[in-house]
Amino acid sequence: FTEWRSFLDVPAELQPEPLEPQPPEAQSGASEPGSGDAKKEPGAESFHFSLCLPPGLQPEGEEQADARGVAVHFAVCYRCAQGEYWDNNAGANYTLRFARPADAL
Template sequence: MRFMRDRRRARSLPACTASLLGDGGARKRVQFADTLGLSLADVKHFNTTDEPLVPHAVLSRHRRFQAPAPQTHAQPVLLPCFPEPADAQRRAREQRVALEKVHVTQFEVRGQVLTRTEDARALVFIRYTFNEWLSHVDAPAVRVPNGRFTFSVLVPPLWSASAVHFALGLRSAEGEFWDNNEGRNFSFRYGYGRPHAHALRDT
């Protein structure tokens, strides 16, 4: 076909002059060229102090594929949903038992209870629930000096919408008495706050 005959083949540049003269001591040199006879390769010498020139397109592509920086996610902790217990002495006189202080970490609630009773065999306990009072557990508190008791409740890992509710009970020869935050119970819900333990103390 005609257009095939019109195509021209690319030619290599001629070898060096010494090769054309047939100098037996000279070695032939081959140089590649394009269709216009221009060299296909350039030789550039670099210094160790030279700064490399990276095209902007390459840099932008590199930034696009860089791995994202790891993100840290705060862990939810139990936060109190009741005001700080105040005037435990007065409340203990009125209702025989009162929450004096509470200390909470991510997986534990510990507290101190103040009592006013003449019964040396009085039993103090904490009633708590993890399922909004569908069921509950009664755990005895431990007697310590000066009419006080301490308790500890281990909290299992719960989903962020969960809560821990509890109330304090006293059983003695005089009857049964409660400190349930005036009927509202003492509650902790998961939220994002200070990562260390939260403490409430009697004023």
């Protein structure tokens, strides 16, 4: 929203492995929000984090409820003993956009 003139570092936490083997349908990640169909590589670790809209960016009131310009861009950094590794979605950054919930039928 400010083209990186401002930013906030958000820590991530290691996601613990399940204690028991998961059936193949549970490993697809389809039940987890935002996980898509990503396959986990052997030996890979998973992390989770939460992002919140900064004050003033969340649409207020009905007139702003469909604001398509509300977006948060982010990249991921992993720091370990071997170095610092960045993922910025091949230079495009990851983007979260505000979407108004659909009205119930």
